[in-house]
Amino acid sequence: MKESEIQAQIRDYLRLCGWFVVKIHQSLGSYRGIADLYALRDGQHVWIEVKRPGGRQSEYQKRFQRDIEKHGGIYILARSIADVEHLAGEKQLELLDKNALFRRKT
Numbered sequence: 001m002k003e004s005e006i007q008a009q010i011r012d013y014l015r016l017c018g019w020f021v022v023k024i025h026q027s028l029g030s031y032r033g034i035a036d037l038y039a040l041r042d043g044q045h046v047w048i049e050v051k052r053p054g055g056r057q058s059e060y061q062k063r064f065q066r067d068i069e070k071h072g073g074i075y076i077l078a079r080s081i082a083d084v085e086h087l088a089g090e091k092q093l094e095l096l097d098k099n100a101l102f103r104r105k106t
Helices: 003-016 059-070 090-105
Strands: 020-023 037-041 044-050 074-078
Touching (some): 003 020, 003 037, 059 074
Antiparallel strands (some): 020 037, 037 044
16 A cells, blocks of 8 residues: 555544644655644644555654654654554544444444
8 A cells, every 4th residue: 555545544534533634745945854644633733654564764754753752742653544543532432333333234
């Protein structure tokens, strides 16, 4: 699976769970190594760097992670939805309940 596909899955999952999520595009003048996704819900801010299984952070990405964590921020290195599921909280339980009901009806 491509990294962009994993990003889209994580973005869509978090949006379903009530997060405001934006894709960060690296461009001229932007902070080198900035994370791929930024998520916000109920005042909680999370930076998410997405990598394919086996993918490695660049030195700039590692520096960005250190900077975020040094300032008390949350940074997640995610390789799949499983790495961000803990962010769903109660919303995850609601989604699971709805899926269980859907499976029973079909």
